[in-house]
Amino acid sequence: MRPTNRIDHFLPVRFKNGSVVKQFSKPCVKCGQMLHARHMHGIARLLDDHLAMAATAHCPACHTQFGVACVIDNEKRVRRVVLPLFLFKLYLRTLAVHPAEAAAHEAALAEVAKQPAPAEAKPAPVDYPRADEVIGRYADKPIPAHIIVDGRTVPFDRIEADGRVNAGEYLLDGCFVYKPAQS
Numbered sequence: 001m002r003p004t005n006r007i008d009h010f011l012p013v014r015f016k017n018g019s020v021v022k023q024f025s026k027p028c029v030k031c032g033q034m035l036h037a038r039h040m041h042g043i044a045r046l047l048d049d050h051l052a053m054a055a056t057a058h059c060p061a062c063h064t065q066f067g068v069a070c071v072i073d074n075e076k077r078v079r080r081v082v083l084p085l086f087l088f089k090l091y092l093r094t095l096a097v098h099p100a101e102a103a104a105h106e107a108a109l110a111e112v113a114k115q116p117a118p119a120e121a122k123p124a125p126v127d128y129p130r131a132d133e134v135i136g137r138y139a140d141k142p143i144p145a146h147i148i149v150d151g152r153t154v155p156f157d158r159i160e161a162d163g164r165v166n167a168g169e170y171l172l173d174g175c176f177v178y179k180p181a182q183s
């Protein structure tokens with residue numbers, strides 16, 4: 001079988017409640033020509049009772065290309081996905097690798113679509129070189145007075161039990177925050 005990512009090759013899709021999606025169409029964003037699944041390339045996956053689709057549509061009339069990211073429910077209602085197209089495609093490809101987990105991921109998808117990435121994030125743990133000098137203990141761990149980052153001494157600032165730091169700060173042992181001195 002010839003590999004293809006044309007959306008019409010994923011159709012028809014039958015939901016558990018018996019309804020079938022045979023065709024998908026969408027007007028061209030530029031000229032209004034009705035485009036069909038055969039004009040779209042990407043990925044479509046059945047997630048429990050939703051069909052998720054992420055594709056790039058190519059208009060045969062005006063040659064405009066545009067992204068299509070949507071979820072179709074088992075009553076054939078179409079919802080737009082607010083995630084950027086490339087992320088949504090990546091997400092669906094991930095599901096392709098682990099289809100058994102698809103249902104579990106579906107709830108996560110709704111969450112991801114709603115929330116942009118938080119500005120504050122938990123950094124990956126890094127074991128920075130640390131001072132021998134210990135200024136105290138917390139949760140049975142010694143608190144080094146400073147750490148060395150790129151040859152610079154960065155002094156201890158505070159403890160964050162949940163390990164959240166601001167931009168420009170460093171996290172050690174999951175809870176000690178080091179902050180460069182203001183110059």
Ligand SMILES: [Zn+2]
Nearest residue numbers: 028031059062
């Ligand atoms: Zn067009």
